[in-house]
Amino acid sequence: MNDDGGVKLPLRRAAHWSVTPMLMAAAVLAAAALVLLVAVLVKWPPLVEADLSLHVRQVAWTSAHQWVIGPARLLSVAGVAVVIIPLVLAAAWWQWRRGRTVLAGWLAVTLASGWLVTEAVKLLVDRERPSTNGLLWQATTASFPSGHASVSVYGYGALAVLAWWTLRVRRRGWVVAALIALGWGIAVSRLVLGVHWTSDVVAGYLTGCVVLLLTTAWVVGVARRTNRPTEW
Numbered sequence: 001m002n003d004d005g006g007v008k009l010p011l012r013r014a015a016h017w018s019v020t021p022m023l024m025a026a027a028v029l030a031a032a033a034l035v036l037l038v039a040v041l042v043k044w045p046p047l048v049e050a051d052l053s054l055h056v057r058q059v060a061w062t063s064a065h066q067w068v069i070g071p072a073r074l075l076s077v078a079g080v081a082v083v084i085i086p087l088v089l090a091a092a093w094w095q096w097r098r099g100r101t102v103l104a105g106w107l108a109v110t111l112a113s114g115w116l117v118t119e120a121v122k123l124l125v126d127r128e129r130p131s132t133n134g135l136l137w138q139a140t141t142a143s144f145p146s147g148h149a150s151v152s153v154y155g156y157g158a159l160a161v162l163a164w165w166t167l168r169v170r171r172r173g174w175v176v177a178a179l180i181a182l183g184w185g186i187a188v189s190r191l192v193l194g195v196h197w198t199s200d201v202v203a204g205y206l207t208g209c210v211v212l213l214l215t216t217a218w219v220v221g222v223a224r225r226t227n228r229p230t231e232w
Helices: 009-015 019-041 045-064 066-077 081-097 101-125 147-154 156-166 169-192 198-225
Strands: none
Touching: 009 156, 009 198, 019 045, 019 101, 019 198, 045 066, 045 169, 045 198, 066 169, 081 101, 081 156, 101 147, 101 156, 101 198, 147 156, 147 169, 147 198, 156 169, 156 198, 169 198
16 A cells, blocks of 8 residues: 555654644643633723724624625534534544544544533633624624634644645645635634624634644654554
């Protein structure tokens, strides 16, 4: 079996990554997310004012450019559980079928941990959604952090990492770029639709980054230590 299609290739590519920078980045982003969480919990006036000002401007802009609402809704649909869960689990199943059990487990753990962390913080904060005054789609679940922004990283970001490790060189660049662009689009769509405060989306993105960095660091650590690449 050739390298590009073989079982061992993801191990080789993952082993070239370094655990320490990922852990350092995760620590910095987690600290930023914690600061933002505290600011939201205590209703820090500068943050509240900034969120309100940005939201008013965004709703006004979207109302004046209503052609963006349809595409934004389509992007938002890509971030709902009934879409991302089957996608990631299908990717995990495919890796398991090819004998890459660690990658399959990594995808499942990343998906589960990302969802659990996001939902736990939502329950803790229980922040109300901003009002769109009936001009745009109005969501009703807890606002902080944005689940769509979070899943755009730990869901589509994980698929992008998987693509980088497993696809042929001539394919992986555009696939990774497309997945990253889709993730950004999902996060931005929540602001375009006016269903989140800006700090919700930032916090969601930070949360997704921390989860993905930590789980990926684990996989890279396994790749650098393992002497049994055929298990991948």
